[in-house]
Amino acid sequence: MLGTGGGGDPYIGALLATEALRRHGDVTVVTLAEVPDDAVVLTVAMMGAPTVMVEKLPSLDEVVAPVHALGAYLGRPVTHIACAEVGGVNSTIPVAAAAALGLPLLDADGMGRAFPELQMVLPTLYGVTASPLAFSDEKGNTGVLQTVDNSWTERIARVACVEMGCSVMISGFPMSGAQAREALVPASLSRCIEIGRTITGARHEKADPVQRTVQLLGGRELFAGKVVDVQRATTTGFARGSARVEGTDGAVTLSFQNEHLIAEAAGRTLATTPDLIMVLEHDSGEPITTEGLRYGQRVRIISAPSDERWHSPDALAMVGPGYFGYDIPAHRYDGAVELHDTPTTAALGETAA
Amino acid sequence: MLGTGGGGDPYIGALLATEALRRHGDVTVVTLAEVPDDAVVLTVAMMGAPTVMVEKLPSLDEVVAPVHALGAYLGRPVTHIACAEVGGVNSTIPVAAAAALGLPLLDADGMGRAFPELQMVLPTLYGVTASPLAFSDEKGNTGVLQTVDNSWTERIARVACVEMGCSVMISGFPMSGAQAREALVPASLSRCIEIGRTITGARHEKADPVQRTVQLLGGRELFAGKVVDVQRATTTGFARGSARVEGTDGAVTLSFQNEHLIAEAAGRTLATTPDLIMVLEHDSGEPITTEGLRYGQRVRIISAPSDERWHSPDALAMVGPGYFGYDIPAHRYDGAVELHDTPTTAALGETAA
Numbered sequence: 001m002l003g004t005g006g007g008g009d010p011y012i013g014a015l016l017a018t019e020a021l022r023r024h025g026d027v028t029v030v031t032l033a034e035v036p037d038d039a040v041v042l043t044v045a046m047m048g049a050p051t052v053m054v055e056k057l058p059s060l061d062e063v064v065a066p067v068h069a070l071g072a073y074l075g076r077p078v079t080h081i082a083c084a085e086v087g088g089v090n091s092t093i094p095v096a097a098a099a100a101l102g103l104p105l106l107d108a109d110g111m112g113r114a115f116p117e118l119q120m121v122l123p124t125l126y127g128v129t130a131s132p133l134a135f136s137d138e139k140g141n142t143g144v145l146q147t148v149d150n151s152w153t154e155r156i157a158r159v160a161c162v163e164m165g166c167s168v169m170i171s172g173f174p175m176s177g178a179q180a181r182e183a184l185v186p187a188s189l190s191r192c193i194e195i196g197r198t199i200t201g202a203r204h205e206k207a208d209p210v211q212r213t214v215q216l217l218g219g220r221e222l223f224a225g226k227v228v229d230v231q232r233a234t235t236t237g238f239a240r241g242s243a244r245v246e247g248t249d250g251a252v253t254l255s256f257q258n259e260h261l262i263a264e265a266a267g268r269t270l271a272t273t274p275d276l277i278m279v280l281e282h283d284s285g286e287p288i289t290t291e292g293l294r295y296g297q298r299v300r301i302i303s304a305p306s307d308e309r310w311h312s313p314d315a316l317a318m319v320g321p322g323y324f325g326y327d328i329p330a331h332r333y334d335g336a337v338e339l340h341d342t343p344t345t346a347a348l349g350e351t352a353a
Numbered sequence: 354m355l356g357t358g359g360g361g362d363p364y365i366g367a368l369l370a371t372e373a374l375r376r377h378g379d380v381t382v383v384t385l386a387e388v389p390d391d392a393v394v395l396t397v398a399m400m401g402a403p404t405v406m407v408e409k410l411p412s413l414d415e416v417v418a419p420v421h422a423l424g425a426y427l428g429r430p431v432t433h434i435a436c437a438e439v440g441g442v443n444s445t446i447p448v449a450a451a452a453a454l455g456l457p458l459l460d461a462d463g464m465g466r467a468f469p470e471l472q473m474v475l476p477t478l479y480g481v482t483a484s485p486l487a488f489s490d491e492k493g494n495t496g497v498l499q500t501v502d503n504s505w506t507e508r509i510a511r512v513a514c515v516e517m518g519c520s521v522m523i524s525g526f527p528m529s530g531a532q533a534r535e536a537l538v539p540a541s542l543s544r545c546i547e548i549g550r551t552i553t554g555a556r557h558e559k560a561d562p563v564q565r566t567v568q569l570l571g572g573r574e575l576f577a578g579k580v581v582d583v584q585r586a587t588t589t590g591f592a593r594g595s596a597r598v599e600g601t602d603g604a605v606t607l608s609f610q611n612e613h614l615i616a617e618a619a620g621r622t623l624a625t626t627p628d629l630i631m632v633l634e635h636d637s638g639e640p641i642t643t644e645g646l647r648y649g650q651r652v653r654i655i656s657a658p659s660d661e662r663w664h665s666p667d668a669l670a671m672v673g674p675g676y677f678g679y680d681i682p683a684h685r686y687d688g689a690v691e692l693h694d695t696p697t698t699a700a701l702g703e704t705a706a
Contacts, residue, residue, distance in 0.1 A: 069499070073426075141500040143509060146422070148493040156496060159512040 001195045001213065002188070004276045005290035006239075006259030007088015007114035008046055008053035013096070016089075020060055020096035027095055028104040029189060030080070032181045035106065039177030040076050042067060043084040043110060044097040047118065047135065047157060048167030050258055051232070051239040051291045053089060056167045058138060060100045063093060065136035066171035067101060073132050073144045074174060082180060083109035084121055084173065086188040088289070090114065093169075105189070110173065112185035112307040113276050116238055116258035118157060119150035120319050122309055123173050123183040133157060133172030137164040162237040185307050199285045209285025210300050219304030222263055222270045223252040224282065227297040232290075243279075243293050245301060252301055254279065256290045261324050263301055271303035272321045272331045274310035278302050354548045354566065355541070357629045358643040359592075359612030360441015360467035361399055361406035366449070369442075373413055373449035380448055381457040382542060383433070385534045388459065392530030393429050395420060396437040396463060397450040400471065400488065400510060401520030403611055404585070404592040404644045406442060409520045411491060413453045416446060418489035419524035420454060426485050426497045427527060435533060436462035437474055437526065439541040441642070443467065446522075458542070463526065465538035465660040466629050469591055469611035471510060472503035473672050475662055476526050479536040486510060486525030490517040515590040538660050552638045562638025563653050572657030575616055575623045576605040577635065580650040585643075596632075596646050598654060605654055607632065609643040614677050616654055624656035625674045625684040627663035631655050 003010065021027065035041070044067060046053055071078045081098040083091050086109040098105040110121030118130055130153035136142040143160060147153045153172065161168045175183065198216050202209040214221050225247030232241035243254045252270065255262040260277035263270040271277050279288045282298035309315060311330065317323065320330045356363065374380065388394070397420060399406055424431045434451040436444050439462040451458040463474030471483055483506035489495040496513060500506045506525065514521045528536065551569050555562040567574050578600030585594035596607045605623065608615040613630035616623040624630050632641045635651035662668060664683065670676065673683040 073497075139501050139505065141498070141505050141509065143496055143498045144426075145494070145496045147495075152492065152494050155516050156494065156513050159516040160509050163508050163512040 001087065001278060001287045002112065002192065002276065003085070003087020003091070003114040003287070003289070004259045004278055005256055005288070006050055006116060007085055007090045008050040009289050009292065010088055010092060012054055012057050013089030013092030016057065016060070016063065017092040017095040017099070020099035023060075024099040024102065027098045029107050030104045031107050032184060032186045035080060035177035035180055037176060037178040039079045039180070040074070041080040041082050041106065041175040041177065041180045042070060042078050042171050043082050043173045044094045044169070044171045045084040045090045046093055046167060047161050047170045049234045049237055049239045050088065050289060051234045052166040054291060056138065056165065058169055060096060062136055062138050062169050063097050064100050065142055066134035066169050067097060069134035069136065069142045069144055070132060070171045070174070073134065078103065080104050080106055080177070080180075082106040082175075082184060083188065085109055085111045085114040086185070086192060087114045091189065091192060106180060106184065107189045108180065108184035108186050109188040110184055112188055114259050115319055118154040118170070118172075121173065122185065122307065123175065123179070124150045124318065125309065125312070125314055126179065126183040128173055128175055128179055128183055130154070130172045132174065133170060135160060135168045135170045137168050139164070158237050166234065166237055203284065210280050210302065213280070213285055214302050214304070217276070217304035219276070219302055222301045222303055223247055223265065224300045225252070227293055227295055227299060230293045230295065239291050241290070245299060254301070255326070257324060258290065260290065262321060262326055262328070263303065269328055269331045272326070272328065273324065274306040274315065274319045274330065276304040276306055278304070354440065354631060354640045355465065355545065355629065356438070356440020356444070356467040356640070356642070357612045357631055358609055358641070359403055359469060360438055360443045361403045362642050362645065363441055363445060365407055365410050366442030366445030369410065369413070369416065370445040370448040370452070373452035376413075377452040377455065380451045382460050383457045384460050385537060385539045388433060388530035388533055390529060390531040392432045392533070393427070394433040394435050394459065394528040394530060394533045395423060395431050395524050396435050396526045397447045397522070397524050398437040398443045399446055399520060400514050400523045402587045402590055402592045403441070403642060404587045405519040407644060409491065409518065411522055413449060415489055415491050415522050416450050417453050418495055419487035419522050420450060422487035422489065422495045422497055423485060423524045423527070426487065431456065433457050433459055433530070433533075435459040435528075435537060436541065438462055438464045438467040439538070439545060440467045444542065444545060459533060459537065460542045461533065461537035461539050462541040463537055465541055467612050468672055471507040471523070471525075474526065475538065475660065476528065476532070476536040477503045477671065478662065478665070478667055479532065481526055481528055481532055481536055483507070483525045485527065486523060488513060488521045488523045490521050492517070511590050519587065519590055556637065563633050563655065566633070566638055567655050567657070570629070570657035572629070572655050575654045575656055576600055576618065577653045578604070580646055580648055580652060583646045583648065585646075592644050594643070598652060607654070608679070610677060611643065613643065615674060615679055615681070616656065622681055622684045625679070625681065626677065627659040627668065627672045627683065629657040629659055631657070
C-alpha cells in the first residue's frame with residue numbers, strides 16, 4: 001500500500017522473507033526508541049526497475065552480500081538493519097536480510113513510502129550520506145562506492161545497476177542509532193501490519209477495504225474506473241510510464257517512475273508526489289504495482305498525506321513534481337470533490353453501512 | 354609510439370609526470386628481476402575516451418586516490434606501481450603516481466602496447482584478476498569493485514566511467530612480485546626511452562625517423578599519404594571511428610577504438626590487432642593519436658609485431674579482430690609490398706642515405 005505502486009512486487013519480497021525466516025528463525029523488531037545511540041545501522045534494499053525485479057528474485061546470498069561488503073569496508077560490526085523505503089519488496093527484503101544475518105530490524109524506514117531514486121530518503125535531508133554504499137548482483141559482482149553526495153551515489157550505482165542486469169541488492173546509509181532516531185520514519189513496519197489487518201478485517205466484515213484504508217491513512221478516494229491504457233517502458237533503469245483510468249464521469253491519468261507521481265483529470269491536478277497515490281483493486285482493496293497495471297482492471301485511486309517532512313522546500317526540491325520534470329507545484333488533495341468519486345462505493349453498499 | 358594511437362595524448366601525461374617529479378622528486382625504476390616475490394604491485398591508469406582525456410587533465414590527488422582506496426581495501430601496504438599499458442598517458446601517469454606516492458615503478462607494463470578495454474592485459478591470460486579495482490573522478494567520487502571476472506570489471510567500471518564524465522583514474526590488477534615477473538612485458542619503459550632517442554637521434558642526423566623506428570621495432574612501413582577523411586564518435590566511453598589516408602597509389606583505411614585496430618587497402622588487410630599499427634607524422638616521425646587525426650595531415654602508417662603472447666588462441670579471443678566485430682582473422686603484415694610504400698620516403702632522400 002505505502003509503496004505507491006513501486007518498490008517491486010511485494011509478493012517476491014515476501015517469498016524471500018518467508019524462506020529466510022524458515023531457515024534462520026524469527027527476526028527481532030525494535031522500535032527507534034530502543035536503538036542504542038552508538039548502533040551501526042545499515043539500510044538494505046533492492047535497486048532497479050520493478051519490471052525487472054519481478055523476474056529476478058535474489059537469493060539470500062545476494063541479499064546479504066552488500067551488507068558483508070559494507071561491513072568490511074566500515075571495519076565495524078553492523079548492529080541493526082533498516083528499511084530504506086516501505087512497501088514493495090523493500091519492506092520485506094530487509095526482513096530476509098535481518099534473518100540471514102541474525103541482526104535486529106528497526107520498526108522504521110527512510111521515507112514512509114517508496115521513491116524511485118536512492119538519495120530520496122529523509123536521512124539525506126539530515127545530512128546522512130548514502131555512501132559508503134555497497135551493491136551486489138546475482139553473478140557475484142560487488143562494489144563499494146564512496147561519493148561526494150547522495151545524488152552521485154544514485155548516478156553511479158544506477159548505471160552499474162543497469163549494466164549488472166537492471167536490478168541489484170544494495171546496502172548503504174550507514175547511521176548511528178542517534179541518527180536513525182532523528183532521520184527515519186518511526187513505526188512504519190507496524191503501520192504496514194495495521195494496514196494489512198484493516199484490509200483483511202474489512203473483507204471479513206464485508207465492508208469496503210478501500211474506504212477503511214482511506215480512513216486509516218487520513219487520505220481520500222480520488223477516482224474509480226477501469227484501466228483503459230497503460231504506456232510503460234523500462235528506460236535508464238526505471239519503469240516509466242502512464243496509465244489512463246476511465247470512469248462514468250471522466251478519466252484520470254496517472255504518471256509514474258516506478259512509483260505513482262501525478263494524478264490528473266481533464267487538466268486538473270488531483271494529487272502529486274510527495275503525497276501518496278495508490279491504485280487499488282476495486283473490490284478487494286489489493287494494491288496494484290505500476291508494473292502490474294493491466295488493461296481492463298477495475299480500480300480505485302486513492303491519495304494520502306506523506307510524512308510532513310517531505311513538504312519542506314529542500315525535500316520538495318528532491319522529490320517534488322519539478323524534479324521529475326513536471327512543471328506543476330506539489331499539490332495536496334484537500335479541495336472539494338469535483339469528480340464523482342463515490343458512485344462505485346455506493347454501489348457496494350458501503351456508504352449506507 | 355607503442356600506444357598505437359590510443360591511451361590518450363602523452364603530452365597530457367607528461368605534464369602531470371613532470372609536475373609530480375618537480376614536487377616529489379625522482380622515481381626509482383626497478384626491473385622485473387629486482388622485484389621481491391612478495392611485493393604488492395598495482396597498476397595505475399587513466400580509463401576513458403582519449404577524446405575526453407585530453408580535455409580533463411587529472412590532478413595529482415585524483416591520480417593517487419584509487420591507489421589509496423585500493424590499498425585500504427586490500428589492507429596491505431602497496432609496494433610497487435606498474436603501467437597497465439605503454440604509450441599514451443598511461444605510460445606517464447604511473448610515473449606521476451609513483452612520485453606522489455613515493456613508491457618504485459616497474460620497468461614493465463601489461464601489454465607492450467595499448468588496448469581499449471580494461472581486461473585486455475597479459476595478466477588476464479595468467480589468471481590475475483583486475484579486481485579489486487578502484488576508480489576515482491575529479492569530483493572526489495571513488496569506488497572499489499570486486500567482480501567474478503575481468504570482463505565484468507571492464508563492464509561495470511566502463512559505465513561508471515561514462516557516468517563520471519567519460520574519464521576516470523583507476524588502480525587494479527593487484528599482483529605479487531612473482532606474478533608481475535611472469536605476466537608483464539619486461540623493460541617497456543626502457544623501450545619507450547629507446548624509441549624516443551631513436552627518433553630524436555634521426556632528426557638530429559637528418560635521417561628518416563620513421564625508417565629508423567620501423568627498423569628498431571622489427572616492423573614495416575605500410576603506406577604513406579594524406580589524411581582525407583576522419584569519422585570519429587565518442588560512444589559508450591570510447592573514441593571509435595575510421596580514417597582514410599590517400600597516397601599516390603591508392604588509399605588505406607584505418608579503423609580504431611581508442612587504438613588502431615585494422616589497416617586495409619582496397620579490401621586487402623594490411624595489418625590487424627594484436628599487432629601494432631601506428632600513424633606517424635610524415636617527416637618528424639611524431640606519433641599521432643587517433644583523436645589527433647586531422648584532414649590534410651601528411652602521414653606514414655607503420656606496423657610492428659606485438660608481444661608474441663598476444664597471438665595465442667586465448668589472447669586472440671580477447672583482442673583479435675573478431676572481438677572488435679571484424680570478421681577477419683588476425684593478420685601479421687609479412688607479405689610482399691604491393692602498395693608503393695616508399696616513394697615519399699625516397700622523396701626525403703632517405704632511401705639513398
